[in-house]
Amino acid sequence: MAEPLIVIRGLSKSFGGLRATDRVDLDVPEGETHAVIGPNGAGKTTLIGQLAGDLRPDAGMTRFAGQDVTALDAPTRSRLGLARSFQITSIFRDFTAVDNVALAVQAHSGHSFRFWRPARAERALRDPALAVLDSVGLGDRADVLAANLAHGEQRQLEIAMALATRPRLLLLDEPVAGMGLEESQRMVRLLGGLKGRVTIVLVEHDMDAVFTLADRISVMVYGRIIATGTPEEVRGNAEVRRAYLGEEATL
Amino acid sequence: MLHRSRTIVMAVGVLALALVPPAAAALNQPFYVDLFRRMMIFALAALSLDLVLGYGGMVSFGHAAYLGIGAYAVGILAFYGVDNGFLQWSAAIAASAVAALVIGAISIRTSGVSFIMITLAFAQMLYYLGISLETYGGDNGMPLRTRSQFAGLIDLRNPYAFYYLVLALLVLFLVLGHRLVNARFGMVIRAAKSNEPRARAIGFSPFRYKLVAFVLAGGACGLAGALLANQTEYLTPEFMHWTRSGEIMFMVILGGMGTLFGPVVGAIVLLGLEDVLSALTEHWQIILGPFLVLVVLFAKRGLFGLLPGEVLRDG
Numbered sequence: 254m255a256e257p258l259i260v261i262r263g264l265s266k267s268f269g270g271l272r273a274t275d276r277v278d279l280d281v282p283e284g285e286t287h288a289v290i291g292p293n294g295a296g297k298t299t300l301i302g303q304l305a306g307d308l309r310p311d312a313g314m315t316r317f318a319g320q321d322v323t324a325l326d327a328p329t330r331s332r333l334g335l336a337r338s339f340q341i342t343s344i345f346r347d348f349t350a351v352d353n354v355a356l357a358v359q360a361h362s363g364h365s366f367r368f369w370r371p372a373r374a375e376r377a378l379r380d381p382a383l384a385v386l387d388s389v390g391l392g393d394r395a396d397v398l399a400a401n402l403a404h405g406e407q408r409q410l411e412i413a414m415a416l417a418t419r420p421r422l423l424l425l426d427e428p429v430a431g432m433g434l435e436e437s438q439r440m441v442r443l444l445g446g447l448k449g450r451v452t453i454v455l456v457e458h459d460m461d462a463v464f465t466l467a468d469r470i471s472v473m474v475y476g477r478i479i480a481t482g483t484p485e486e487v488r489g490n491a492e493v494r495r496a497y498l499g500e501e502a503t504l
Numbered sequence: 505m506l507h508r509s510r511t512i513v514m515a516v517g518v519l520a521l522a523l524v525p526p527a528a529a530a531l532n533q534p535f536y537v538d539l540f541r542r543m544m545i546f547a548l549a550a551l552s553l554d555l556v557l558g559y560g561g562m563v564s565f566g567h568a569a570y571l572g573i574g575a576y577a578v579g580i581l582a583f584y585g586v587d588n589g590f591l592q593w594s595a596a597i598a599a600s601a602v603a604a605l606v607i608g609a610i611s612i613r614t615s616g617v618s619f620i621m622i623t624l625a626f627a628q629m630l631y632y633l634g635i636s637l638e639t640y641g642g643d644n645g646m647p648l649r650t651r652s653q654f655a656g657l658i659d660l661r662n663p664y665a666f667y668y669l670v671l672a673l674l675v676l677f678l679v680l681g682h683r684l685v686n687a688r689f690g691m692v693i694r695a696a697k698s699n700e701p702r703a704r705a706i707g708f709s710p711f712r713y714k715l716v717a718f719v720l721a722g723g724a725c726g727l728a729g730a731l732l733a734n735q736t737e738y739l740t741p742e743f744m745h746w747t748r749s750g751e752i753m754f755m756v757i758l759g760g761m762g763t764l765f766g767p768v769v770g771a772i773v774l775l776g777l778e779d780v781l782s783a784l785t786e787h788w789q790i791i792l793g794p795f796l797v798l799v800v801l802f803a804k805r806g807l808f809g810l811l812p813g814e815v816l817r818d819g
Contacts, residue, residue, distance in 0.1 A: 305705065331707035343705070345698040356695050360707035365688040366716070372691045414706055 264313035275476035291473035336420035405436030507813035550767035552724035558762030561697030566627025572744030574729020589652030596730035604722020634741030645740025760806025
C-alpha cells in the first residue's frame with residue numbers, strides 16, 4: 254500500500270514550559286477527511302502551524318507525499334501542495350475577492366519577477382481565479398473588496414485561495430468558527446463537496462461539522478493524541494469521554 | 505488601475521511642469537526653473553521611496569543615503585576628471601543599488617521598529633563616512649567641477665535642457681513605476697505588505713521580491729542623487745543626513761503613500777511651501793509644522809490620495 258499522504262512521527266513543540274504538541278504521531282491517507290478535536294489549549298492550532306511550516310518543531314518529523322518536509326518553510330510547503338486556512342480569518346483585506354484568489358494562482362505559476370504586464374489583465378491568472386470563486390459560491394462577489402465581505406464570505410474566500418493553489422492537502426483551522434447557523438451549513442456543504450477530491454485535516458470545535466465531514470477523528474488533549482478512529486469509535490471511547498467531561502463539547 | 509480624476513490631475517500636473525520654463529521666462533523669473541527642477545529631483549527620490557514604503561510596506565528611514573551615494577559617485581568621478589555623464593550616472597545608479605542590496609539584505613529580515621532603526625543606522629554611518637572623507641571636502645563638502653557631460657547630446661549647463669531632462673526622467677520613472685506595481689512583481693510586494701503570513705501561506709517567499717524592490721528603489725534614488733549633484737553643483741554629507749531622509753519620507757506621506765504621483769505632489773508642495781514661507785519669515789518652520797500635522801491628521805491618504813481611486817491601506 255502506498256504511504257499515507259501525511260506521516261507525522263514524534264512531533265513536539267514547547268513554548269516556554271508548555272508542551273503544545275507532545276510526541277504526536279499521525280497518519281492521514283490520501284483522500285481522507287481527518288478531524289482533530291480536543292479542548293481549548295490542547296495544541297490543535299500548534300499542530301496545524303507545524304504541518305503548514307509556520308512553526309519549526311523541537312523534535313519529530315513530517316513527511317508529505319513521501320518527502321521529508323520537516324525543515325521546509327511555509328511557502329515551499331505550499332508549492333508542494335499544502336494549503337491552509339487560519340483560525341483568525343487571514344485574507345488580503347485591501348484587495349478584491351478575485352485579486353485574493355488570483356494572487357494564490359500567481360504564487361503557483363512560476364516566479365513573479367515580471368515587471369511590465371498588468372497582472373490584473375492576465376487571463377491565465379484571472380480566469381482560474383474566477384472559476385474557483387464560482388466553485389465556492391462567491392462568483393458574484395468577485396469585485397468586492399475583501400474587507401467588505403461578510404464574515405462567512407471571508408471564510409469562503411480563504412477556502413477559495415487555498416483551492417486555487419491546487420492543493421493535495423487542505424489544512425483548516427476552525428473553518429466554521431464564529432459563523433451563524435446558515436453560514437456554517439453552507440461551509441459544511443462546501444467542504445463536503447471537496448471530500449475525497451482533496452485530503453483534508455481540519456481542527457474544529459463544532460461537533461455537528463466534525464461528525465458530518467470526518468472520515469476519521471483524532472482527539473488531542475494536553476498536546477497528545479489520545480485516540481484516533483472512526484467517528485463511531487471515538488464516540489464510544491471511554492478515555493475521550495473522560496477528557497471531555499465538563500468541557501463545552503458533547504459528543 | 506487609475507481612476508479618471510487621478511489621471512486628469514497627473515496629466516495636468518505634468519503639463520504644468522512642462523510649462524514652468526516658458527512661464528518663468530515670460531515673467532523674467534529664471535529662479536523658478538531652478539526651483540522646480542529641484543522639486544522634480546526630490547520628487548524622483550520620493551517616488552522611489554514610495555515603491556518601498558507605500559507598496560512594499562517597508563518603512564525605510566535612510567533613503568537619503570542613496571541620494572548621497574548617487575551625488576558622491578558623480579562628484580568623486582568628476583574630482584578625478586571623469587566628466588562623462590553616462591559613466592557618472594551609471595556609477596551613481598550602480599553604487600546606490602549595491603548599497604541598497606547590502607542594507608536591504610540585512611534589514612528586510614527584520615520588521616517594525618528594528619527595520620526603521622537599521623535603515624536609519626546605515627544612512628547615518630554613510631553620513632559620517634562622508635564627513636570623514638577629507639579628500640572630498642569632509643563635512644564642508646566640495647564643489648562639482650563641472651556638470652556631467654553627455655558627448656554633446658545634451659548640455660546640462662543650459663538650464664532649460666537640464667530642466668526638461670529631469671522632467672523626462674521623472675515621467676519615465678512614473679510610467680515604469682506604474683507598470684511595475686501593477687505587474688506580478690508589484691502584486692507580490694503589495695500582498696506581502698497587506699498580509700505577509702497569508703502571502704507565505706499561498707506560496708510566496710516575499711523576501712527576495714522585497715529585496716529587489718529595495719534595490720530598484722535605491723538605484724532610482726541614486727539617479728536622483730546624480731541629478732542633485734548637478735543641480736547644486738556642490739555636494740555635502742548633508743545630502744545623507746537623517747533629517748533629509750525624514751524630509752523625503754514626509755513628501756511621500758504628504759502626497760499620498762502608494763500612489764506614485766502622490767510623492768511628486770508631496771515634493772512640490774513641501775519644497776514650494778519652504779520657499780514661500782521662508783521668504784515671509786525666518787521662522788517659517790513654525791507655520792510649516794502645523795500645516796503638515798493637519799494634513800496628516802485630516803488627509804490620511806495624503807493630498808493626492810484624497811482623490812478617488814485605488815485604496816491602499818495598512819493591514
